[in-house]
Amino acid sequence: MFGDYSVGDLGAIFAMQGFAGLILFSVYVLMALGLAIIFGQMGVINMAHGEFMILGAYVTWLTSSFVQSYVPSIFSGYFFIAMALAFVASGALGMLVEWALIRHLYKRPLDTLLATWGLSLILQQAYRSVFGAREVGVELPQWMLGSQQITDTIEVPINGIFVMVLTTLITVAVAYIMYRSRWGKQVRAVVQNRVMAGAVGINTEKVDRYTFGLGCGIAGIAGSAFTMIGSTGPTAGQLYIVDTFLVVVFGGAASLLGTIASAFTISQAQSTMEFFMSGSMAKVLTLLAIVAILMVRPQGLFALKVRK
Amino acid sequence: MSDAQDRGLSLVDRRKLLMGMAALPALSLLSTPVFGAGPPTSVVNTTGLAVTDTEVTVGILHSVTGTMAISETGSVQAEKLAIDQINAMGGVLGRKIKFVQEDGGSDWPTFAEKAKKLLVNDKCASVMGCWTSASRKAVLPVFEQYNGMLYYPTFYEGLEQSKNVIYTGQEATQQIIAGLDWVAKEKGAKTFYLLGSDYIWPRTSNKIARKHIENNMKTKVVGEEYFPLGHTQFNSVINKIKLTKPDVIYAIIVGGSNVAFYKQLKAAGIDLSKQTLLTISVTEDEIDGIGGENIAGAYACMKYFQSLNNENNKAFVTAFKKMWGEKTVIGDVTQAAYLGPWLWKATVEKANSFDVDKVAAASPGVEFKGAPEGYVRIHENHHLWSKTRVGRAKLDGQYELIFETANLVEPDPFPKGYQ
DSSP states (O other), X not given: OOTTSOHHHHHHHHHHHHHHHHHHHHHHHHHHHHHIIIIIIHOOOOTTHHHHHXXXXXXXXXXXXXXXXXXXXXXXXXXXXXXXXXXXXXXXXHHHHHHHTGGGGXXXXXXXXXXXXXXXXXXXXXXXXXXXXXXXXXXXXXXXXXXXXXXXXXXXXXXXXXXXXXXXXXXXXXXXXXXXXXHHHXXXXXXXXXXXXXXXXXXXXXXXXXXXXXXXXXXXXXXXXXXXXXXXXXXXXXXXXXXXXXXXXHHOTTOHHHHHHHHHHHHHHHHHHHXXXXXXXXXXXXXXHHHHHHHHOTTOSSOOOOOO | OHHHHHHHHHHHHHHHHHHHHHHHHHHHHSOOOOOOOSSOHHHHOOSOOSBOSSEEEEEEEEOSSSTTHHHHHHHHHHHHHHHHHHHHTTOBTTBEEEEEEEEOTTOHHHHHHHHHIIIIISOOSOEEEOOSHHHHHHHHHHHHHTTOOEEEOSOOOOOOOOTTEEEOSOOHHHHHHHHHXXXXXXXXXXXXXXXXXXXXXXXXXXXXXXXXXXXISOOXXXXXXXXXXXXXXXXXXXXXXXXXXXSEEEEEOOTXXXXXXXXXXXXXXXXXXXSEEEESSOOHHHHHXXXXXXHTTOEEEESOOTTOOSHHHHHHHHHHHHHHOTTOOOOHHHHHHHHHHHHHHHHHHHHTSOOHHHHHHHOTTOEETTOTTSOEEEOTTSBEEBOOEEEEEOTTSOEEEEEEOSSOBOOOSSOTTOO
């Protein structure tokens, strides 16, 4: 396969392939973060995670259409406004859903799977009725298109760099909120012992609602960012949900570090194998490896040590 | 008794009078045709289909919910438009077409169930429907068992032929071979990289493409790859394309993956004005989601583009937009779906009967001169003779016609030497 190429060519390809792996890693982390918070901290299996992402994508589309028609002067920077709005919209919907649906099911965690799956179907059909069955195209400002030339032969997609930076920022923010802020302490307290946390004066209901809202809001930002690399349609959320769960479960449900480590492992395995074989086969082998590892380590890569 | 007879006579007279009166405004407006003037029902319907003196029922069976709704919406719209226009012209054998619409819900067993409902309960004289091969395969036994007539609009992989189906889209060779020949001649292409989503249509199509590239054109395939449906990460394969530097990227990627593929291709710095890319899976419908700026410059091999410059097509596009809104786009399959009701009408009139057996037997040779794609004719194998065309995507999401075959291409659903 490599016989006909010069060393320089190969070096360039491997460098770009390295970037491809890192971009995939960022994408996985971004999609999994929201779910990791909800699943990890609250034990709720949110099957509608993909639909919260797509809400963010639709908000981005609406913002881009609005800005183009009314305030074209700020078009080059509209994406940041869109991401903020996506966070607010998905977060608000998340809090509403928590209030109306999820909080009644905390004692029956498996039922949340069924309820949120139903919710995902409802949301899909709602998107279809409101925005139409066809995919919508989100227009991006010129500077976000194309690639960045690093050397003569190495070029890196700008949207990939954007996702990498965004993922880093959000991961740091989430880590700070969870492990350094007073609110994060409350969240962790509720996770460890709900009754005790209530007894010391933490408003557990409020903590639940904001945690769920935060997770959904991050999903919204992810969806907004993915309009750069993927499609925006009523069922597009389904494209991400399997990979998202894979990352979270493989990483160990309750651990932020686990999610990151797992996203890294899966993305590197996937992108390296994809380079040497067909996309379908790479996926099969990745999934097989994950199944094998989970058989040996059912709790995932990183798990909290809990006294039984 | 005589009283009753009198009344009967006067009833007939009154009906004549009413018909005459009904005809007056029709003549003055030239828009409300009178139905019921066709041959008697007992002659044209001997198998108990839903045909009365004034009406005939057909079915529309597509997904309007679920994943496939994206693609099938256009077909439903085209079929309704065709039925409307046929009714405005006086219907079929003097009967107004009434349609019963069912939703396949993007679920193949549902398609089979609804097909049975349309044939057994509604006694539809024909059904316009299905989009994916999977849904067609699911309904095929139903149509054969209950002897129904299906008009299937999508371009597909071929390898099928049924008395009960008329395929108004292209089978694979009609879509592939002329396009490859064109790219070899026009671009001097020597090396090809084949890509596809991982299911039957892309795999069969790429198989035909590979045979043609290697055996007939004596050129080379430098890579062939498939991705699961819904795959959204293409950076690795794009790197492989950069490494192998093929003259032509031959892409048969579908659905949401399509959007991801073209966006990432553009982001990776592959410039489609320099790198030749030929696709058979992106119509104007898909470009809506991909965005014209991401795919401008790519070539597509189809039989129809919305931009075709002929009188039939101009009238079709105007009528379609009038009915479904100025912003709607019309892709290849939408046009093929539009042919269904028209071909059925022409066949019924040729056979002078709604009976499925007679319609099936009369189908070969039926032609439709008003087709937006130009002129089509049904072949003995129930597929259509039609032209193959190559178009180039523009920024506004439309294709510009670059090449078309001089003659109609013969449909060959079981191509020898390509399997």
